[in-house]
Amino acid sequence: MAADGPASNASSTGLRRELGLWDLVLLNVVAIVGLRWWLTSAGGYGWAALPLWLLAFLCFFVPSGLAVIDLTTRYPEEGGIYAWTKHAFGDDHGFISGWCLWTNNLVYFPHLLIFTVGNLVFMLGEKHQGLAASPPFMAAMSLAIFWVVVWFNVLGLRHARWLNNLGAYGTWLPATILIALGGFALFKFGAATPFRAAALLPVFSFGTVSFFSAICFGFSGLDLGALMGEEIIEPRKNLPRAILISGVIITLIYVLGTAALLVALPQQNIGLLDGVAAAIAAVQQKMGFGFLAGIMALLIALGGVGGCSAWLAGCSRIPFCAGIDRYLPPTFGRLHPRYATPHVALLVTGAISSLLILVGFIGFDVEQAYLFLADFTIVVYFIPYLYLFAALMKLGGSGRAPEGTIPVPGGRAGTLLVGIVGFLTTAVAIVLALVPPVGSNPWLFEAKILGGCVVLLAFGWLLYKRGRRTGVAAPSQAP
Numbered sequence: 001m002a003a004d005g006p007a008s009n010a011s012s013t014g015l016r017r018e019l020g021l022w023d024l025v026l027l028n029v030v031a032i033v034g035l036r037w038w039l040t041s042a043g044g045y046g047w048a049a050l051p052l053w054l055l056a057f058l059c060f061f062v063p064s065g066l067a068v069i070d071l072t073t074r075y076p077e078e079g080g081i082y083a084w085t086k087h088a089f090g091d092d093h094g095f096i097s098g099w100c101l102w103t104n105n106l107v108y109f110p111h112l113l114i115f116t117v118g119n120l121v122f123m124l125g126e127k128h129q130g131l132a133a134s135p136p137f138m139a140a141m142s143l144a145i146f147w148v149v150v151w152f153n154v155l156g157l158r159h160a161r162w163l164n165n166l167g168a169y170g171t172w173l174p175a176t177i178l179i180a181l182g183g184f185a186l187f188k189f190g191a192a193t194p195f196r197a198a199a200l201l202p203v204f205s206f207g208t209v210s211f212f213s214a215i216c217f218g219f220s221g222l223d224l225g226a227l228m229g230e231e232i233i234e235p236r237k238n239l240p241r242a243i244l245i246s247g248v249i250i251t252l253i254y255v256l257g258t259a260a261l262l263v264a265l266p267q268q269n270i271g272l273l274d275g276v277a278a279a280i281a282a283v284q285q286k287m288g289f290g291f292l293a294g295i296m297a298l299l300i301a302l303g304g305v306g307g308c309s310a311w312l313a314g315c316s317r318i319p320f321c322a323g324i325d326r327y328l329p330p331t332f333g334r335l336h337p338r339y340a341t342p343h344v345a346l347l348v349t350g351a352i353s354s355l356l357i358l359v360g361f362i363g364f365d366v367e368q369a370y371l372f373l374a375d376f377t378i379v380v381y382f383i384p385y386l387y388l389f390a391a392l393m394k395l396g397g398s399g400r401a402p403e404g405t406i407p408v409p410g411g412r413a414g415t416l417l418v419g420i421v422g423f424l425t426t427a428v429a430i431v432l433a434l435v436p437p438v439g440s441n442p443w444l445f446e447a448k449i450l451g452g453c454v455v456l457l458a459f460g461w462l463l464y465k466r467g468r469r470t471g472v473a474a475p476s477q478a479p
Contacts, residue, residue: 014335014340015078015228015230015231015335015340015341015342016156016157016158016231016340017230017231017232017233018156018157018158018161018231018233019157019161019225019228019231019232019233019238020233020238021238021241021242023161023164023165024225024232024238024239024242024246025168025242025245025246025249026164026165026168026169027161027164027168027224027225027242027310028221028222028224028225028242028243028246028247028250029168029171029172029246029249029250029253030164030165030167030168030170030171030303030306030307030310031164031221031224031307031310031311031314032218032219032220032221032222032224032246032250033171033175033218033250033253033254033303034218034307035171035174035175035257035300035303036115037214037215037217037218037254038254038257038258038261039261039270040211040214040215040218041053041211041214041215041218041254041258042258042261042262042267042270043267043270044211045211046193046262046267047193047195047200047262048200048201049215049258049262050200050255050258050259051200051201052211052212052215053215053251053254053255053258054255055212056212056215056216056218056219056425057219057251059421059422059425060216060219060220060422060425060426060429061219061222061247061250061251062418063389063418063419063421063422063425064219064220064222064223064385064388064389064422065222065243065244065247066408066409066418067388067389067391067392067396067408067418067419067422068222068223068226068239068243068388069239069240069243069406070392070396070405070406070407070408070415071084071226071388071391071392071395071396072225072226072229072235072236072239072240073235073236073239073240073404073405073406074395074396074401074402074405074407075087075229075402076226076229076230076232076235076236076239076404077229077230078227078228078229078230078231078317078320078321079098079227079229079317079318079321080223080224080226080227080228080229080314080317081097081098081101081223081226081227081384081387081388081391082094082095082097082098082101082227082318082321082322083229083321084387084388084391084395085097085098085384085387085388085391087391087395088387088390088391088394088395089387089390089391089394091325091327091464092464093387095322095327095460095463095464096383096457096460096461096464097383097384097387098318098321098322098384099318099456099457099460099463099464100380100381100383100384100456100457100460101227101315101318101381101384102315102316102318102319102349103380103456103460104315104377104380104381104384105311105312105314105315105349105353106315106349106352106353106356107356107376107377107380108311108377108381109146109308109311109312109353109356109357110142110353110356110357111377112304112307112308112311113141113142113145113146113304113308113357114138114142115304116142116145116301116304116305116308117138117141117142117145117301118138119297119298119300119301119304120141120297120298120301122281122293122294122297123294123297123298123301125294139357139358142357143354143357143358145305145308146308146350146353146354146357147350147354149163149305149308149309149312150312150346150347150349150350152309153309153312153313153316153341153346154336154339154341154343154346154347155339155341156339156340156341157228157231157313157341160309160313163305163306163309164306164309164310164313165306166302166305166306167302167303167304167305167306167307167309167310168303168306169299169302170298170299170300170301170302170303170305170306171253171299171300171303171306172249172253173296173299174296174299174300174303175253175256175257177292177296178257178260178261178264179253179256179257179260181260181264181284182256182259182260182261182263182264183260183263185260185263185264186263191262191263192262192263192264192265192266193262193263193265193266193267195262212428212429212432213378213428213429213430213432213433214378214433216382216425216426216429217377217378217381217382217429217433218254219250219254220381220382220385222243222246222247223384223388224310224311224314225239225242225243225314226239227314227315227317227318228313228314228317236404236405236406240406281293281296281297284296312346312349312350315349316342316345316346316349317342317345318345319332319342319345319348319349320332320333320342320344320345321333323344323345327463327464328463331344332344332345332348376448376449376452376453378429378430378433379430379433379434379449379453380453380456382426382429382430382433383430385422385426386423386426386427388422389418389419389420389422389423389426390419390423392408392415392418392419392422393415393416393419393420393423396408396412396415396419434446434449434450
């Protein structure tokens with residue numbers, strides 16, 4: 001699945017090149033920025049969240065950006081981490097990394113849709129807030145929104161990218177307004193959460209130590225565009241530029257947004273708020289701009305819809321590539337005869353996620369479902385990142401880079417440093433995500449998370465072995 005030349009509008013897989021530079025910038029913003037991580041960081045750590053954001057930026061965000069730039073310009077093909085892991089470690093590891101990335105998103109969609117519908121309910125006002133605690137309503141609305149997103153993606157990235165782009169603006173605008181209001185609050189009232197130098201030092205406790213994994217998770221997703229490598233116009237040129245531009249935007253949103261919340265509200269109040277829209281509403285009420293709260297909730301919901309579309313587009317390319325390689329049924333590798341989209345992979349992804357949306361509400365209230373899905377998502381999603389950094393260390397700096405590769409600065413030594421720092425930070429984030437929340441049953445929590453991961457990995461391995469046994473899998477493309 002090698003990439004075509006810059007002038008081509010098609011790829012070796014038959015997919016159409018639709019994504020330009022600005023589409024990729026907006027894709028990264030809407031896929032990566034989760035305004036809810038403001039609450040996690042500011043409410044959990046106060047001003048000490050700022051150095052933690054900086055630590056995650058240096059030890060995770062920058063290494064992942066450098067790794068994606070190196071590997072995507074080295075192998076600008078469809079599949080991203082799936083393809084890079086195959087090149088580095090063979091088909092079996094490639095399949096497992098892709099399997100984790102795909103199935104993680106199957107669980108992530110219900111998690112993101114709960115958040116999105118919750119903001120739509122908040123927009124309706126206090127009289128309708130009880131709907132957010134109604135599993136039937138939340139499930140029905142989540143399914144309705146999700147299948148609109150699926151249909152746009154079946155029509156193609158030419159249409160779906162507008163959902164992504166609209167979602168990115170729905171993320172930028174609330175962030176910009178909150179940051180501006182925080183500056184106004186600082187000028188007029190001073191900081192609601194008192195600032196002192198000692199407050200910048202994190203105080204870790206059993207109840208807050210797992211927040212660092214959530215902060216790292218908030219910075220993850222730069223690999224998303226690379227999953228659609230053969231649908232990007234001039235990928236070796238546009239994807240690195242998009243990572244640099246969006247990286248600056250994303251970091252500013254997280255750091256300045258966290259500071260703005262702490263300036264406008266006391267730390268102890270941030271942890272009690274029931275969502276980002278509620279946090280922004282509280283800030284606006286204090287500033288006398290409470291009438292904007294409903295609009296901000298709508299914009300945040302649009303950001304959720306855009307994020308859902310972006311991740312659906314990216315993760316569906318993994319079963320598409322696995323179908324081409326014959327590790328999943330070949331039907332997964334088919335393109336729509338009219339729209340040239342991986343419609344089978346999209347529809348199967350949509351069907352499984354819809355089932356998980358329904359199952360997720362059985363026996364759980366809405367809050368319990370949201371928290372469990374969040375913890376499970378973090379652990380499973382970081383497994384492919386271990387492969388990402390391991391692949392970088394094996395493939396990068398080898399002296400055999402194809403023409404057009406943008407390697408990690410510093411040659412082999414720089415590549416190893418970036419790979420080791422990123423790999424260790426990811427491993428630490430996984431361990432911290434396994435720390436059970438305060439008040440939960442630790443044995444039940446670990447059984448759910450670890451048991452779910454074991455079942456997931458075992459099922460993926462069985463699928464891979466079945467493909468090997470039947471002898472229909474395509475030969476490895478790894479060198």
